[in-house]
Amino acid sequence: MTRSISVAYAVARKDLTSEWRTRELVPALGQFVVLALVIANFGFQIDSRNATVIAPGVLWLALVFAGLVAFGRAFAAEREQASLEAMLLTPAPPAAIFAGKAIAAALLLIVCEMVLLPAMTLFFGTPLNPALIVAVLLATVGMAAVGCLFAAIVARVRSREVLLPLLTLPLWIPFIVAGGQAVQVAMGASGNYNQAVALLIDFDILFLVLTSLAARFVLDD
Amino acid sequence: MTRYTRLAGLAVLLMLAAGALIFFYAPEDYLQKEPQRIFYLHVSAAIAAFACFAVVLGGSAVYLRTESARADRLARAAALVGVVLTTVTLVMGMLYAKPIWGTFWTWDARLTSTLVLWIIYAGYLLLRRLAEPGQQTARFAAVVGIFGFVDVPIVYFSVTWWRGHHPGPVIVSNALPPEMLFTFMVTMACTLFLAAVMVAIRYRIETLMDEAPSPASAHLVGAAAREPEPAR
Numbered sequence: 001m002t003r004s005i006s007v008a009y010a011v012a013r014k015d016l017t018s019e020w021r022t023r024e025l026v027p028a029l030g031q032f033v034v035l036a037l038v039i040a041n042f043g044f045q046i047d048s049r050n051a052t053v054i055a056p057g058v059l060w061l062a063l064v065f066a067g068l069v070a071f072g073r074a075f076a077a078e079r080e081q082a083s084l085e086a087m088l089l090t091p092a093p094p095a096a097i098f099a100g101k102a103i104a105a106a107l108l109l110i111v112c113e114m115v116l117l118p119a120m121t122l123f124f125g126t127p128l129n130p131a132l133i134v135a136v137l138l139a140t141v142g143m144a145a146v147g148c149l150f151a152a153i154v155a156r157v158r159s160r161e162v163l164l165p166l167l168t169l170p171l172w173i174p175f176i177v178a179g180g181q182a183v184q185v186a187m188g189a190s191g192n193y194n195q196a197v198a199l200l201i202d203f204d205i206l207f208l209v210l211t212s213l214a215a216r217f218v219l220d221d
Numbered sequence: 222m223t224r225y226t227r228l229a230g231l232a233v234l235l236m237l238a239a240g241a242l243i244f245f246y247a248p249e250d251y252l253q254k255e256p257q258r259i260f261y262l263h264v265s266a267a268i269a270a271f272a273c274f275a276v277v278l279g280g281s282a283v284y285l286r287t288e289s290a291r292a293d294r295l296a297r298a299a300a301l302v303g304v305v306l307t308t309v310t311l312v313m314g315m316l317y318a319k320p321i322w323g324t325f326w327t328w329d330a331r332l333t334s335t336l337v338l339w340i341i342y343a344g345y346l347l348l349r350r351l352a353e354p355g356q357q358t359a360r361f362a363a364v365v366g367i368f369g370f371v372d373v374p375i376v377y378f379s380v381t382w383w384r385g386h387h388p389g390p391v392i393v394s395n396a397l398p399p400e401m402l403f404t405f406m407v408t409m410a411c412t413l414f415l416a417a418v419m420v421a422i423r424y425r426i427e428t429l430m431d432e433a434p435s436p437a438s439a440h441l442v443g444a445a446a447r448e449p450e451p452a453r
Contacts, residue, residue, distance in 0.1 A: 158351055210368060
């Protein structure tokens with residue numbers, strides 16, 4: 001168990017170090033989410049009256065597509081260097097390697113959220129409060145687990161760019177249903193915030209358990 | 222006439238008999254009139270689709286455990302039939318929704334989750350089509366098949382968890398008059414039989430396709446046999 005944790009930590013640190021040295025993904029993702037806000041502005045004619053109604057939808061759209069890019073990259077780099085096979089040759093448990101990669105990808109997405117949420121407050125004047133941050137972070141946990149699992153699957157399949165969103169998005173919908181409701185309430189709509197967050201935690205637990213059971217079969221060869 | 226043709230013929234006859242019950246035996250609904258008759262096939266198709274996806278779940282789990290090619294084939298066959306039945310459910314539901322609710326589609330929890338179910342398993346079929354056939358793809362598809370099943374209980378309980386337009390469970394709550402219940406039970410049994418026959422036929426097709434050399438590799442083998450590699 002402690003070995004699994006140290007393997008996961010080492011893999012996550014490796015991914016984050018490599019991202020820190022190349023700075024290849026995070027700046028692009030940051031720009032991407034800001035661009036998404038610009039497009040939303042023109043698509044919706046956002047002003048101070050309708051901002052809190054439209055902003056939750058814009059937030060999830062930007063986040064979901066940024067997440068697809070982040071999780072897709074997590075395994076794309078390994079594939080290009082054929083380094084995943086090398087990692088799997090070591091006696092480290094595959095589930096721990098997978099956990100490390102998922103944690104690193106989730107942290108990159110969180111960095112991207114640290115750009116997105118303040119940018120929304122700045123441009124649309126929507127509130128930025130702990131309730132909003134908690135909901136987004138809880139959704140990120142489950143989305144990272146599912147997203148990385150499917151990224152690992154499609155990394156070895158033809159037409160992966162097409163398949164990743166197709167397989168991942170339907171399974172992210174539970175998080176968007178619950179997270180969407182929580183974010184709407186956090187931005188001032190009426191509704192039950194606690195129920196939505198409880199549902200988010202349920203989905204997180206369910207998908208973390210399923211992913212940890214399935215990771216072995218996805219990475220094994 | 223093979224076993225499969227006979228079974229398929231029987232399934233068609235049974236479905237026609239169920240249709241006769243639906244249109245001539247079951248009483249007309251007092252409030253909803255004729256469109257209510259859609260209910261019998263709509264719910265039966267949904268239950269048969271759930272059953273197919275349960276078979277996908279079972280086949281996928283067995284495959285991950287034993288790498289049995291049969292379990293994988295069964296999962297493939299059931300996924301295809303399940304997607305077809307989910308399509309039937311969605312289309313019948315839309316035909317019912319138009320006269321009753323005044324619109325083909327509304328973002329009710331059950332409608333949305335059923336649409337998501339369709340997308341998940343259509344993605345499963347697409348993965349099977351796009352990925353190179355082999356053990357790895359079978360393993361990946363099994364993982365997708367198992368994850369996809371998470372949506373089935375969500376669809377089932379969606380009417381109780383989120384109150385929307387879609388009617389609640391009328392069968393388990395015993396809200397049907399006996400003639401309607403009988404018609405529904407017969408239709409459901411016939412639909413389940415039809416689904417089983419379709420899965421069996423599809424399973425046979427998958428077996429034949431697994432055994433036949435793939436067209437791509439047959440071409441390569443043929444080409445290599447005909448023209449020897451040029452000397453370098």
